[in-house]
Amino acid sequence: MIEFLDLTKTYGKSGTMAVDHLNLKVESGELFGFIGPNGAGKTTTIKMLTGILTPTSGEAVIEGISMQREPMKAKRMIGFVPDGADLFDRLTGFEYLNFIADIFEVSAADRKARMEKYLELFELTGDAGNQIRSYSKGMRQKLATIGALIHDPQIWVLDEPMMGLDPRAAFLLKEEMRKQCEAGKTVFFSTHVLEVAEKLCTRIAVINKGKLAAVGTLEALQGQEHAESLEDIFLELTQKSGDGESE
Numbered sequence: 635m636i637e638f639l640d641l642t643k644t645y646g647k648s649g650t651m652a653v654d655h656l657n658l659k660v661e662s663g664e665l666f667g668f669i670g671p672n673g674a675g676k677t678t679t680i681k682m683l684t685g686i687l688t689p690t691s692g693e694a695v696i697e698g699i700s701m702q703r704e705p706m707k708a709k710r711m712i713g714f715v716p717d718g719a720d721l722f723d724r725l726t727g728f729e730y731l732n733f734i735a736d737i738f739e740v741s742a743a744d745r746k747a748r749m750e751k752y753l754e755l756f757e758l759t760g761d762a763g764n765q766i767r768s769y770s771k772g773m774r775q776k777l778a779t780i781g782a783l784i785h786d787p788q789i790w791v792l793d794e795p796m797m798g799l800d801p802r803a804a805f806l807l808k809e810e811m812r813k814q815c816e817a818g819k820t821v822f823f824s825t826h827v828l829e830v831a832e833k834l835c836t837r838i839a840v841i842n843k844g845k846l847a848a849v850g851t852l853e854a855l856q857g858q859e860h861a862e863s864l865e866d867i868f869l870e871l872t873q874k875s876g877d878g879e880s881e
């Protein structure tokens with residue numbers, strides 16, 4: 635379970651409010667999609683959720699534990715795939731995964747089993763012995779994804795996870811996201827691929843200019859906005875809020 639309580643982030647002296655009093659609750663077992671225009675505040679929200687950024691005010695609560703008050707405890711429960719994962723170039727895939735497993739104190743047996751399973755699943759087994767600097771963008775993305783699952787986290791957070799993945803890898807990732815939710819985990823991800831959000835998510839939140847523009851199941855959003863596709867809903871909501879703000 636994830637809760638955002640009045641989560642707010644203002645950057646620098648300019649006072650740009652990247653995330654503006656965000657209140658949202660995501661239940662366990664949900665596959666939750668976070669969509670919004672460029673600069674809407676998705677990555678900023680995710681960075682506060684994962685403890686990378688300190689909120690200006692408010693907090694992110696994971697399984698009842700505040701990321702801001704008890705970061706070490708909260709971080710243990712999260713697996714995070716950032717956008718454009720910046721990995722350690724000189725480590726091999728195996729070394730990287732072992733490093734992450736060490737940080738999360740994963741037992742030898744568990745890490746071996748999970749490494750084998752996920753390297754096989756994402757078709758990276760043959761490359762795991764090579765240095766990361768020899769990896770393509772998609773291979774890096776896959777390795778970061780496996781690294782985020784190595785401690786079997788209760789909460790899986792992904793920032794634009796489909797970026798750079800080929801169609802087959804994207805399919806495999808979507809399947810894994812579904813499986814995690816079926817196992818009672820919470821998956822929270824941002825995406826610009828509306829078809830993915832449409833097909834995959836239990837609920838979707840639309841964020842615009844740091845504010846929650848709408849949240850609900852696809853059906854609920856369709857009813858609310860009198861629109862068929864998520865694309866229409868997205869355009870309608872982001873247009874509307876934009877107009878409101880500029881007036």
Ligand SMILES: Nc1ncnc2c1ncn2[C@@H]1O[C@H](COP(=O)(O)OP(=O)(O)OP(=O)(O)O)[C@@H](O)[C@H]1O
Nearest residue numbers: 645646650652670671672673674675676677678679
């Ligand atoms: N480090 C930073 N310093 C100053 N402003 C920032 C910083 N990071 C983000 N911002 C600003 O905060 C706002 C939200 O940015 P954010 O990266 O959260 O958007 P996003 O929804 O993830 O966008 P995208 O879809 O392009 O990834 C933007 O106005 C951006 O310019």
Ligand SMILES: [Mg+2]
Nearest residue numbers: 676677678717
């Ligand atoms: Mg972003």
